[in-house]
Amino acid sequence: MSLPTPSPTQRVGGRLPQARAPRLTIAAPPPSITPEMVAIYRPRAVELTRRIAERISCDVVGFRDPRLRDLITEAIDSAVTLFVDALAGAPVRGASVAAAYRRLGSLEAEAGHDLDAMRAAHQIATQESWDDLRTLARELDLPLVAVDHLMHALFDYQRQLLEHALLGFGAPRRTPDARLRLLTALATGADDADVRALAQRVGWTIPDLVAVAVAGDPSPAAFTAPCGAVLVGTYDGALVLLGAPDDVEQQARVIATSHGPVAISWGVEPDASAHALRWGLQTLKLVADRIIDAPGDGVVWCEAHQAELCLHADPVLRRCADEQVLAPLLAETPKRRAALAETMLVWLQTGHTAPAVARLLKVHEQTVRSRLKHIKHLFGDRLDDPAETVGLLTALESMTPRWLREPDDGRRRTAVLVQSVRRR
Structure with missing residues (x-):
């Protein structure tokens, strides 16, 4: 177990320890x-690591954050490798493993979790490891003295790992x-008096109008040209900039040149910053989903x-509503459905004849005629009703890009959707 770090006032022989x-x-x-014997077991250690990490990430609520998955796997992998190496007679150098477990403990504390999650994770790791070693002992017919050593060594090792995680949990943390x-307060719609108090404390003048820029790279290194007028930080897995519209645009363009698309909201009252952030995050998501195309300079204006x-705004509800409107297309194969939807969308948008639609889609005219004939068979009189065609066009504009990206979704999902729509 690690000893506490001496304070600067503690001296031994006149020197700081x-x-x-x-x-x-x-x-x-x-x-x-x-x-x-250890060499026989070593390949199984990889599977043990995977099994422990998966159980902890799925079964322990405090460790379900997907951003922790890689760190959990890395910590367990290094811990298992160190233990196996020790069984092979290698000297133990566990500083990096201990530091990884302290880091996990610190992250749990920062997330506001209690100690139950760490104890549950420790229990899972101990149980899975002992089950694995006990199976190995039976397979190799190890003598009782060897089994006894494995049990005591493993339990003592797991105790030390838990102690380091607890030390990380209880370590003092840097004040944000x-x-x-202040950025978080504005982004979450905090009370106006609290926002003004924080702004006064950091000497930040609240602009009459603010804009929010969101970049997909959450690394602070992406902010390459610091500007005191712009608040910068990470929120919801993205890099966020907040300040007067002109200042935000200037910094956003710097980031967009080397770190991918940046979404910028239009100017809003400061107390509407949370809404502007939501629009920016959603715009960036639509860019990632290829619903919105990012321009060459990488700056995407939410207002446009x-x-x-x-x-x-509500993707799940939107999709359910669109699938109801476009129910006849759901019975088609994914590839056929995407082609029909694209043809129907262009036809309704332009009102052009089959030859013109064929030129826009860059397919043969006869292909378009065949598709339009099938579309008219599927939708019938709805295509002659202006109110219906408006609804069809809106649904197609929403669903066609998704269907074109997902031509191999599979028949099973299509069948389920069709049955669901028919039940309605």
Whole structure:
């Protein structure tokens, strides 16, 4: 177990003592556990790591955050590898493993979780590891002394890992930057008095109008040209900039040149910052889904895409409504459905004849005629009703890009959707 770091006032022999690095100890194996036996087990350690990480990520609520998955897997993999190496007789150098578990503990504390999650994760890791080693002992017919060593070594090792996670959980944490707290307050719609108090504390003048820019790269390194007038931080997995519209645009363009698309809201009253952030995040998502095309300079203006933002404000509800309107197409194969929807969309948008639609789609005229004939068979009189065609056109504008991207969704989903629509 690690000793506490001495305070600067503690002196030994007139010199400040060195702070102890995090460490782990594992008892040396008895002669009955040979390196050859460990070599037999080593390939199974990969599967053990996967199984433990999956159970912890799925079964323990405090560790379900997908952003923790890689860190959990890496920590478990390094811990299992260190233990297996120790069984093979290698010297134990566990500073990086101990540090990884402290980091996990610190993240759990920062997320506001209690200790139950870490104890549950520890229990899962101990159980899975012991089940695996006990199976190995039976397969190799290990003597009782070897089994006893495995049990005590594993349980002591797991105890040390938990202790390091608890140390990380209880370690003092850096107070969040005041400007970041101000950004978070504006982004979450905090009370106006709290926002003004925070702004006064950091010396930030609240503009009459603010704009929010959102970039997909959450790394602060993406903010390459600092500007005191713009608040910068991460929120919901994205890099967020908030300030006066001109200042935000200037910094957003710097980021867009090297870090991909940046969505910028239109100017809003400061107390509507949370709405502007939501529009920016949704616009960036629509760019990722290829509903909205990012321009060459990478700057996407939310104001230019208000129709798409409204159309996809609730994606699940929107899709259900669109599938009801376009129910006849759901019985088609995914590839056929995408082709018919695209043809129907262009035809309704332009009102052109088959030859003109064929030129726009760059397909043979006879192909378009065949598709239009089938479309008229599927939708019948609805195509002659202006109110119906408006609804069809809106649904097609929403669904066609998705169907063109998902030509291989599979028949099973189509059948389920058709049955669901018919039940309605």
